[in-house]
Amino acid sequence: MKFSENISVIEDECFSGCIKLSGLSIPEGCIGIGRSAFEGCSAITAVRFPAEARIVDPRAFANCPAVSIVVFNEKIKQIADDVFAGDFGIKSVSVPKNLTRAACELFRHQDSLADDNGFLIINDVFVHYFGDGKEVTVPDRIRAIDDGAFAENTVIEKVTLPGTVERIGLASFGACASLKGINFPEGLISIGSFAFAYCLNLKEAILPDSLVRIGRGGFEGCSALETLRLGENLAEIGRQAFTGCDRIADSAQADIIRSIAPDAFFGSAVSTEPEPAEGGED
Numbered sequence: 123m124k125f126s127e128n129i130s131v132i133e134d135e136c137f138s139g140c141i142k143l144s145g146l147s148i149p150e151g152c153i154g155i156g157r158s159a160f161e162g163c164s165a166i167t168a169v170r171f172p173a174e175a176r177i178v179d180p181r182a183f184a185n186c187p188a189v190s191i192v193v194f195n196e197k198i199k200q201i202a203d204d205v206f207a208g209d210f211g212i213k214s215v216s217v218p219k220n221l222t223r224a225a226c227e228l229f230r231h232q233d234s235l236a237d238d239n240g241f242l243i244i245n246d247v248f249v250h251y252f253g254d255g256k257e258v259t260v261p262d263r264i265r266a267i268d269d270g271a272f273a274e275n276t277v278i279e280k281v282t283l284p285g286t287v288e289r290i291g292l293a294s295f296g297a298c299a300s301l302k303g304i305n306f307p308e309g310l311i312s313i314g315s316f317a318f319a320y321c322l323n324l325k326e327a328i329l330p331d332s333l334v335r336i337g338r339g340g341f342e343g344c345s346a347l348e349t350l351r352l353g354e355n356l357a358e359i360g361r362q363a364f365t366g367c368d369r370i371a372d373s374a375q376a377d378i379i380r381s382i383a384p385d386a387f388f389g390s391a392v393s394t395e396p397e398p399a400e401g402g403e404d
Contacts, residue, residue, distance in 0.1 A: 125149050132159045134179070141165060148172045155182045164188060171195050184208050194221050203227045210234065217244055226268050246286075251275065256300075260284055267294045269314070276300055279323075283307050290317050292337070299323065308332050313340050315360060322346060329353045336363050338383075345369065350392075352379065359386045 125132075127149045134156035137143055144165035148155075150173045157179040160166060168191040169183055178201040183189065185208035192206070196218040203224075206212070211234045217225040222245045229235055229244065233252045236242045240253025246265040251258065251272050260267070262284040269291040272278060281295070281304040292314040295301060301321045308330040315337035318324060324344050329336075331353040338360035341347060347367045361383040364370060370390040 125152075127151060130154070132156055134158060135161070138162055146170075148175075150174060153177065155179060157181060158184065161185055167191070169193070171198060173197070176200065178202065178205055180204050181207055187211065190214065192216070194218060194225070196220060198224075201228070215244065219245060222247055230268070230270070251278075256280070258282070260287070262286055265289070267291055269293060270296070272298055274298070280304070283310075285309055288312070290314055292316060293319065295321060297321070306330055306333070311335070313337060315339055316342065319343055325349065327351070329356070331355050334358065336360060338362060339365070342366055357381060359383060361385055362388065364392070365389055 125148060129149050129152055131154040132152060135158045137160050138158045139162045141164045143163045146166050152172045153174050154177040158181045161181050161184040163186050165188060166186050167188045169189055170193040173195050174197060175195055176197055176199050180202035182205050187209055190211055190213045192212060193216040198221060201224050206228060210232060212232055213234055215229060225244050226247055226249050230250055236252045240251055242250040246263055247268050248260055248264045248271055249268045254277055256277060257280045258278055259282040263286060264284060265286055266289040267287060271294045273293050273296045276299050278298055279300050279302050283305055285307045287307055287310055289312045293316045295318050296316050297320045299322050302323045306329050309332050310330055311332060311334050313336045316339040318341045319339050320343040323346050325346050326349040327347060328351045333353040333356050335358045340363045342362050343366040345366060348369045350370050356379050358381040359379055363386045365385060365388045367390050370392055
């Protein structure tokens, strides 16, 4: 279906339930697509957002199961996270850099986008792992491990990260109960909240000097963690970051960290109190 070039907005529910609508061609000058505008249009196979589109409202293309190709434009400023709600078999997405974050939210659970290794990758972000291997090697070009990318995977035992990774997101490896080993590459800047919480078999965390921040509960409940090395430039450790890690011995680097939450090491042998100066009062 081809629209008049004068159309600037497609209103809410405008074509909702039009099951014979296919060959969709939205005018390049259209700036907004309304709520449920094409919901239930089961014959649409490709969605190419027009060059001037700025706003895409909730459920605009929900329950359009035949859609296999999605192409975004750089000018989109607002896109709801349920635009493509429902069951889809999307095989290809084209996402400009400025929409990477939004696309990760949109397609986080879209297993049809995963490659042969079970990796769902959007631009330079590792979004989700759908594989079943015990050992995973993340590709070199990845700069971020997205929120929940491996969360609650009880199969993986070893993960190898490339030197390009700068950020490990919220609960990225949370509750990976079988995870025994992971490297933390030089260049890593941030470990998000609960990133490794309750990784019950993780025994070692050798953190690089490039690391600046560990979020709240970053390694909470890692009861097997014995060896911890804190980087020289670590500036912040969030609350309960190592709570429940009762096997950690004292860490010589703890006294150089500028901002340590008072309960960051609760339940471990690590002391964050400054040692008394020599020659001080008894």
